[in-house]
Amino acid sequence: MNAYIISIGDELLIGQTVNTNASFIAEKLSDINITVTKITTVADDEEAILNEFKTALDTSDLVIVTGGLGPTHDDITRTCVVKYFDTKLVESKEVLDDIETMFAKRNRELTGINKAQALVPEIATPIRNKIGTAPGIWIEKDNKIFIVMPGVPAEMKSMMKDFVIPNLEEKTKEAGKVIKKSILQTTGIAESSLFEKLGDLDELLGEAKLAFLPTILGVKLRITVEDTDEENAKNRLVEIEQKIRSKAGRYIFGKGDETLEEVVGRLLKEREMKIATAESCTGGLIAHTLTNISGSSAYFERGIVSYSNAAKVEILRVNEDTIAEHGAVSPEVAMQMAEGVKSTSGADIGIGVTGIMGPTGATTDKPVGLVYIGYCDEKVCTVRKYIFGNDRLLNKMRTMQAALDLVRRQLLGISSDD
Amino acid sequence: MNAYIISIGDELLIGQTVNTNASFIAEKLSDINITVTKITTVADDEEAILNEFKTALDTSDLVIVTGGLGPTHDDITRTCVVKYFDTKLVESKEVLDDIETMFAKRNRELTGINKAQALVPEIATPIRNKIGTAPGIWIEKDNKIFIVMPGVPAEMKSMMKDFVIPNLEEKTKEAGKVIKKSILQTTGIAESSLFEKLGDLDELLGEAKLAFLPTILGVKLRITVEDTDEENAKNRLVEIEQKIRSKAGRYIFGKGDETLEEVVGRLLKEREMKIATAESCTGGLIAHTLTNISGSSAYFERGIVSYSNAAKVEILRVNEDTIAEHGAVSPEVAMQMAEGVKSTSGADIGIGVTGIMGPTGATTDKPVGLVYIGYCDEKVCTVRKYIFGNDRLLNKMRTMQAALDLVRRQLLGISSDD
Numbered sequence: 001m002n003a004y005i006i007s008i009g010d011e012l013l014i015g016q017t018v019n020t021n022a023s024f025i026a027e028k029l030s031d032i033n034i035t036v037t038k039i040t041t042v043a044d045d046e047e048a049i050l051n052e053f054k055t056a057l058d059t060s061d062l063v064i065v066t067g068g069l070g071p072t073h074d075d076i077t078r079t080c081v082v083k084y085f086d087t088k089l090v091e092s093k094e095v096l097d098d099i100e101t102m103f104a105k106r107n108r109e110l111t112g113i114n115k116a117q118a119l120v121p122e123i124a125t126p127i128r129n130k131i132g133t134a135p136g137i138w139i140e141k142d143n144k145i146f147i148v149m150p151g152v153p154a155e156m157k158s159m160m161k162d163f164v165i166p167n168l169e170e171k172t173k174e175a176g177k178v179i180k181k182s183i184l185q186t187t188g189i190a191e192s193s194l195f196e197k198l199g200d201l202d203e204l205l206g207e208a209k210l211a212f213l214p215t216i217l218g219v220k221l222r223i224t225v226e227d228t229d230e231e232n233a234k235n236r237l238v239e240i241e242q243k244i245r246s247k248a249g250r251y252i253f254g255k256g257d258e259t260l261e262e263v264v265g266r267l268l269k270e271r272e273m274k275i276a277t278a279e280s281c282t283g284g285l286i287a288h289t290l291t292n293i294s295g296s297s298a299y300f301e302r303g304i305v306s307y308s309n310a311a312k313v314e315i316l317r318v319n320e321d322t323i324a325e326h327g328a329v330s331p332e333v334a335m336q337m338a339e340g341v342k343s344t345s346g347a348d349i350g351i352g353v354t355g356i357m358g359p360t361g362a363t364t365d366k367p368v369g370l371v372y373i374g375y376c377d378e379k380v381c382t383v384r385k386y387i388f389g390n391d392r393l394l395n396k397m398r399t400m401q402a403a404l405d406l407v408r409r410q411l412l413g414i415s416s417d418d
Numbered sequence: 419m420n421a422y423i424i425s426i427g428d429e430l431l432i433g434q435t436v437n438t439n440a441s442f443i444a445e446k447l448s449d450i451n452i453t454v455t456k457i458t459t460v461a462d463d464e465e466a467i468l469n470e471f472k473t474a475l476d477t478s479d480l481v482i483v484t485g486g487l488g489p490t491h492d493d494i495t496r497t498c499v500v501k502y503f504d505t506k507l508v509e510s511k512e513v514l515d516d517i518e519t520m521f522a523k524r525n526r527e528l529t530g531i532n533k534a535q536a537l538v539p540e541i542a543t544p545i546r547n548k549i550g551t552a553p554g555i556w557i558e559k560d561n562k563i564f565i566v567m568p569g570v571p572a573e574m575k576s577m578m579k580d581f582v583i584p585n586l587e588e589k590t591k592e593a594g595k596v597i598k599k600s601i602l603q604t605t606g607i608a609e610s611s612l613f614e615k616l617g618d619l620d621e622l623l624g625e626a627k628l629a630f631l632p633t634i635l636g637v638k639l640r641i642t643v644e645d646t647d648e649e650n651a652k653n654r655l656v657e658i659e660q661k662i663r664s665k666a667g668r669y670i671f672g673k674g675d676e677t678l679e680e681v682v683g684r685l686l687k688e689r690e691m692k693i694a695t696a697e698s699c700t701g702g703l704i705a706h707t708l709t710n711i712s713g714s715s716a717y718f719e720r721g722i723v724s725y726s727n728a729a730k731v732e733i734l735r736v737n738e739d740t741i742a743e744h745g746a747v748s749p750e751v752a753m754q755m756a757e758g759v760k761s762t763s764g765a766d767i768g769i770g771v772t773g774i775m776g777p778t779g780a781t782t783d784k785p786v787g788l789v790y791i792g793y794c795d796e797k798v799c800t801v802r803k804y805i806f807g808n809d810r811l812l813n814k815m816r817t818m819q820a821a822l823d824l825v826r827r828q829l830l831g832i833s834s835d836d
Binding site: 284307 | 433434442458461466703
């Protein structure tokens with residue numbers, strides 16, 4: 001099945017909005033083995049939209065459109081759908097119910113404009129909207145599937161998850177094929193090294209496929225198994241996952257969309273442990289990332305952004321002589337920061353981070369990208385050295401990820417390697 | 419002049435990479451009054467690329483292509499250009515010089531693959547690459563302009579800034595028109611309120627145009643003046659800017675691409691002042707944002723992420739009774755956090771932030787989105803109340819921006835309104 005994604009909206013064509021919708025949809029389609037052949041963006045303009053619908057349906061089995069479903073005058077996508085498919089609008093009872101319930105809950109009065117959102121093209125199945133008022137549109141005609149969703153990312157994502165992807169998977173199944181995918185998230189290892197660790201891929205995979213998807217914070221491994229039997233597909237997937245884990249398990253922190261901060265948060269919660277952070281070069285990014293998780297107050301005790309040496313000495317009890325002797329960017333200071341924030345906060349784990357993020361600040365023996373991360377818990381104190389790149393923001397992000405991964409490995413008892 | 423943007427690359431079609439290049443290019447074109455009518459993404463596939471070139475050149479005056487210029491086998495854009503324009507590759511002496519200089523500097527040996535990057539289509543003007551090795555391509559034919567740049571964002575951006583935009587502006591000028599643009603960045607005011615404050619737009623603008631561009635952190639105002647005379651255009655732009663400042667100046671923090679953290683950093687540096695932050699709900703995001711600026715150690719003293727009440731009491735000397743009486747999310751605690759971090763750090767300015775970011779944590783009288791921000795300097799201590807939305811991450815970002823803007827206004831002596 002080939003897919004064509006159309007994004008509608010003037011705001012995309014003037015660069016005001018980055019088209020994250022298209023990449024989200026493309027990723028989810030790719031996950032269920034649907035090949036996206038083209039992504040386009042067109043203006044809120046009837047002629048442009050109708051032309052694009054035609055090109056898309058002429059060349060693809062599946063067309064997914066987002067944007068232009070709102071209630072204002074420049075939202076013309078629904079009108080274009082009615083025109084293109086030569087159908088008419090009819091009121092959907094279930095959509096109207098959804099809208100009425102939503103307005104009642106929010107104590108807002110329902111206007112004509114809002115009610116009009118319950119009108120859907122007669123030949124379409126409405127896709128219900130759990131977050132906003134505009135329903136999505138699902139049309140099947142001449143062996144093609146044509147889907148329209150709102151451009152608001154949260155609404156589109158919710159429809160994709162609850163309706164579009166399950167229904168598209170069902171369609172693929174009808175064709176007698178079972179496709180199972182699994183994503184393993186790794187961090188702390190380069191794509192090329194990971195590739196080497198996995199060894200002979202033919203032996204590992206058999207008929208299955210493996211994609212290496214590098215991101216700034218790690219490499220995702222996507223395994224795809226195709227089979228005629230559901231049970232078989234599942235078993236083969238589990239088997240390959242186990243083989244990969246046996247070769248590179250220490251680098252795998254999670255599955256699917258899981259983030260490292262979610263995984264670390266869960267581990268801390270399970271163990272009823274609290275963490276405290278002492279950050280110099282990351283400037284608060286580790287604390288910020290940990291506290292992006294709702295409920296993190298259960299395990300995040302405090303964070304100290306000890307940018308100045310005074311802060312390191314006064315709050316974290318780092319020894320002034322150590323700073324004078326080894327410099328603020330040194331394994332000794334990272335360790336004392338971790339120890340200090342642990343003992344002064346009473347947390348179970350302390351993290352200390354110091355480094356040179358660039359572009360300035362390097363010395364002859366300390367290059368931009370040099371980072372030391374200290375970790376202390378009740379039993380262990382350890383420090384690691386890293387050398388990242390030249391970009392300040394990327395260095396902050398990579399240091400944050402390395403620090404969280406160090407916590408994960410320590411909590412799981414994964415020994416340090418090389 | 420109408421433009422068509424083509425992004426080439428399989429990684430975009432599987433959703434692995436978000437297409438930030440297209441929105442960057444669209445924004446910069448829009449800034450010089452070029453209308454982007456379509457943005458498309460196609461695979462690293464010769465037939466798809468050649469078809470796209472044809473459609474684009476058939477329908478537009480300007481075509482901008484990114485991606486597929488690298489040295490590996492799946493980078494086929496240059497070959498497609500040669501085929502499409504029925505030309506041949508010739509070595510560019512200046513590009514070869516650039517590549518040789520770059521390799522010499524990095525002490526790396528030049529291979530045949532690298533040398534081959536100096537080959538450009540005979541009918542093209544090469545666009546020199548200051549960051550990488552692949553040159554861009556600029557072709558003018560049949561009154562159309564066809565531009566190709568690498569997909570690496572930093573390389574594309576550098577070419578846009580130094581070559582593409584200045585040359586396109588030159589083209590527009592030849593047509594006898596001078597277009598001047600200016601962007602004013604506002605924060606702390608909703609689009610609709612800003613609109614009201616500006617009053618009669620016809621009176622304000624005359625023949626000029628004004629676009630309201632809302633982002634998560636504020637609304638950008640883009641003024642566009644068209645004239646036949648350079649001096650006239652500049653004067654009219656300045657005049658309109660002044661009028662806007664007289665009506666909504668307090669909300670304008672910067673011009674062009676400036677960020678609020680850059681502006682606040684500059685103000686602190688000029689005044690030789692230091693700032694310290696005490697964050698609860700933002701979890702370190704304010705410190706992280708301030709320290710994203712290179713050289714911020716000159717004015718950022720320390721940050722305390724006092725997630726627990728113990729941290730607030732022990733480090734910031736917040737009164738336990740105040741917490742017991744008013745709760746951790748209260749104007750009193752925000753104020754004491756600001757005072758505490760200022761006095762304990764010895765910084766000139768202290769910021770204290772406490773709130774409920776959601777989705778959980780609300781009480782009957784304290785909804786999700788409630789935030790108090792305290793500010794203290796040598797002369798003034800003040801606290802502000804805000805109510806943001808329901809999304810945890812957006813709430814963190816909006817609180818961060820509000821805190822930085824409070825600092826900016828206090829430093830500039832802008833009185834509080836309403």
